Amino acid sequence: MTASPVTRNVGIYIFDEVEVLDFAGPFEVFSTASRVKSRLYLNTLKPFEVFTIADAIRSIPARGGLMVNPNFDISNHPAIDCLIIPGGVVTAELKRDSIIEWIARISSKSTITASVCTGAFLLAKAGLLHGKNATTHWSDIEDLRAMFPDVTVQANIRWIEAGKVITSAGISAGIDMSLHLVAQLESEDLAVKTARQMEYKWSLS
Amino acid sequence: MTASPVTRNVGIYIFDEVEVLDFAGPFEVFSTASRVKSRLYLNTLKPFEVFTIADAIRSIPARGGLMVNPNFDISNHPAIDCLIIPGGVVTAELKRDSIIEWIARISSKSTITASVCTGAFLLAKAGLLHGKNATTHWSDIEDLRAMFPDVTVQANIRWIEAGKVITSAGISAGIDMSLHLVAQLESEDLAVKTARQMEYKWSLS
Numbered sequence: 325m326t327a328s329p330v331t332r333n334v335g336i337y338i339f340d341e342v343e344v345l346d347f348a349g350p351f352e353v354f355s356t357a358s359r360v361k362s363r364l365y366l367n368t369l370k371p372f373e374v375f376t377i378a379d380a381i382r383s384i385p386a387r388g389g390l391m392v393n394p395n396f397d398i399s400n401h402p403a404i405d406c407l408i409i410p411g412g413v414v415t416a417e418l419k420r421d422s423i424i425e426w427i428a429r430i431s432s433k434s435t436i437t438a439s440v441c442t443g444a445f446l447l448a449k450a451g452l453l454h455g456k457n458a459t460t461h462w463s464d465i466e467d468l469r470a471m472f473p474d475v476t477v478q479a480n481i482r483w484i485e486a487g488k489v490i491t492s493a494g495i496s497a498g499i500d501m502s503l504h505l506v507a508q509l510e511s512e513d514l515a516v517k518t519a520r521q522m523e524y525k526w527s528l529s
Numbered sequence: 530m531t532a533s534p535v536t537r538n539v540g541i542y543i544f545d546e547v548e549v550l551d552f553a554g555p556f557e558v559f560s561t562a563s564r565v566k567s568r569l570y571l572n573t574l575k576p577f578e579v580f581t582i583a584d585a586i587r588s589i590p591a592r593g594g595l596m597v598n599p600n601f602d603i604s605n606h607p608a609i610d611c612l613i614i615p616g617g618v619v620t621a622e623l624k625r626d627s628i629i630e631w632i633a634r635i636s637s638k639s640t641i642t643a644s645v646c647t648g649a650f651l652l653a654k655a656g657l658l659h660g661k662n663a664t665t666h667w668s669d670i671e672d673l674r675a676m677f678p679d680v681t682v683q684a685n686i687r688w689i690e691a692g693k694v695i696t697s698a699g700i701s702a703g704i705d706m707s708l709h710l711v712a713q714l715e716s717e718d719l720a721v722k723t724a725r726q727m728e729y730k731w732s733l734s
Contacts, residue, residue, distance in 0.1 A: 344560070345727065348553030348595070352700070355549070355593030374593055383598050388560030388579055390553070393588050393596035462728065494728035495557070496704075523548065523667065523699035527730060 332435070332509060334374045335404035338394055338428070339417050342386050345495045346410030346440040347376065353502035354406075357510065357518040364517075371510050377401050377421065387412050398426045406505065407434045410498065411441030411461065424450050431489075436505060438490040440498030447489065448472040456486035461494030482527050500527045537640070537714060539579045540609035543599055544622050547591045550700045551615030551645040552581065558707035559611075562715065562723040569722075578717050582606050584628065592617050603631045611710065612639045615703065616646030618665065629655050633697070636694075641710060643695040645703030652694065653677040661691035666699030687732050704733045 334354045336347050361371050378384050378394035386392055396402070400501050417423055428450040431437040439447045444460040445458040445468060447453050453475040460468050462479065469477045478484060483492035483501040493502035503526050507515035519526040539559045541552050559577040566576050583589050583599035591597055603608070612635050622628055633655040636642040644652045649665040650673060652658050658680045665673050667684065674682045683689060686705040688697035697706035708731050712720035724731040 343557075344553050345557040348549050348557070350548040351593060351595055352548075352553070358593075358698075376595065388556060388563075389600060390556055390581065391598035391600065393598060395594060395596065463726075494726070495561075496727050496729040499701075520667075521699070522701050524701040524731060525730065 329369075331369050331371065331373050333402050334372050334406040334408060335396075335401060335430070336374065336375045336376050336408040336410065338378050338386070338392055338410070339386050339412070339423075340385055341413035341416075341443060341485040342384070342410050343412035344386050344388060344390050346412060346443065346498055347386070347408070348357060349496060349499040350408050350410070350440065350502040351376070352522065353499055353506060353518060356521050357506045357514055360508070360517050360521050361514055371514070372406075373402075375401070381422075387491065398423070403446060404430050404434055406436040406438070406509070407431055408502075409437070409439045409443035409446050411439070411445075411494075414442045414445050417446055418449050428452065430509050434488070436488055436490065436499060436509070438492070438505065440492050440501070441478040441494045444468060444491045445471070447491065448475050452489050453486070453491070456483045458486065458491040459484050462493075497527075499524060534574075535575065536549060536574050536578050537610040538607050539577050539611045539613065539614065540601075540606060540635070541579065541586050541613040543581045543583050543589050543591070543597055543615070544617070544628075546618035546621075547589070547615050548646060548682075548700060549591050549593060549595050549619035551617060551648065552591070552613070552701055554615050554701060554704040555615070555645065555707040556581070557727065558704055558711060558723060561726050562711045562719055565722050565726050566715070576719070577611075582607070584625075603628070605659055609635050609639055611643070612636055613712070614642070614644045614648035614651050616644070616648040616650075616699075619647045619650050622651055623654050633657065639693070641693055641695065641714070642698070643706060643710065645697050645706070646699045649696045650676065652696065653680050657694050658691070658696070661694060662689045663691065663696040664689050664698050665696065667701075701702040702732075704729060717723055
């Protein structure tokens with residue numbers, strides 16, 4: 325494990341009825357990875373800066389009633405290296421052209437674009453999964469196939485990489501995928517130490 | 530699995546520098562359990578009503594910068610059946626008499642009082658772990674022993690029940706403990722279905 329040459333910005337989109345663990349899992353992984361690395365190397369840059377983004381600066385009701393204040397809105401946020409699109413109830417988001425266009429635009433400049441759970445529907449709608457392998461929550465596999473026949477939807481897999489676009493299965497699979505991204509962007513060693521700090525049993529498949 | 534005779538209120542305390550997954554994991558488990566059961570039994574009462582509580586109605590900065598708006602404050606919240614005290618940086622909270630007294634008071638009337646990670650320090654300070662078995666994050670085991678010699682601190686265990694007070698190990702162990710509480714308060718079947726909905730590999734030990 326070496327000192328990070330850069331700090332990568334991890335932007336997590338949140339919206340009405342976003343699934344709590346879909347965004348909180350990746351938030352925990354990337355922020356804990358930064359903390360773990362900063363303890364090991366006193367003079368290192370923090371490897372990840374994590375923030376939430378919503379359509380506007382307003383209190384966002386996540387699924388079950390957790391209320392989250394986004395750090396930024398889509399018209400005014402730092403450059404995003406790693407864009408994370410969580411799932412939840414995405415029906416309304418799929419119909420919002422401004423959001424789908426924002427996802428496509430940010431993704432065109434990102435290093436990584438990743439979805440958790442039904443966030444895959446938003447990536448598909450933004451044209452990011454055309455001709456690619458992808459996955460989603462087990463209960464939504466058939467719907468994703470039916471709505472986006474140009475996507476090769478795979479079941480029974482924790483996450484799938486298709487170039488810079490990564491999709492993960494349901495809810496807690498976003499934690500496993502985020503640990504994989506820590507391994508890929510920083511080091512396997514930091515990912516293992518992050519999982520240990522979280523007392524999380526990392527599922528590689 | 531039968532219809533719930535009651536809805537149990539699950540109150541999760543949040544504070545400055547609370548660990549994100551410590552509160553978001555239990556929030557996800559109890560709210561998903563309610564959703565899963567409501568789908569199976571159309572006319573059932575929801576088994577759990579989950580909400581967050583803070584010292585005041587203000588935006589709470591969780592660890593890493595996630596901003597959460599509490600649903601209630603400690604002077605005005607519904608009765609709590611299941612009190613959840615997450616961890617994080619608890620140094621400041623340990624010095625706040627009003628918070629420690631609130632935890633002790635609510636716990637005297639709760640069905641269950643549970644901690645995640647370093648939340649165990651707050652339960653110990655509130656006198657709830659005197660003479661009892663308890664656990665915390667692996668890196669804080671020695672500190673908990675040193676600060677509270679009247680507590681029998683155990684390592685290498687996912688969670689420990691001591692009557693109605695339950696303590697869990699670090700961060701993601703709160704998810705496993707919450708699934709256990711769903712099994713205990715509702716049914717093993719609902720806990721298994723909740724873990725499956727979350728695509729979470731439930732650790733029983």
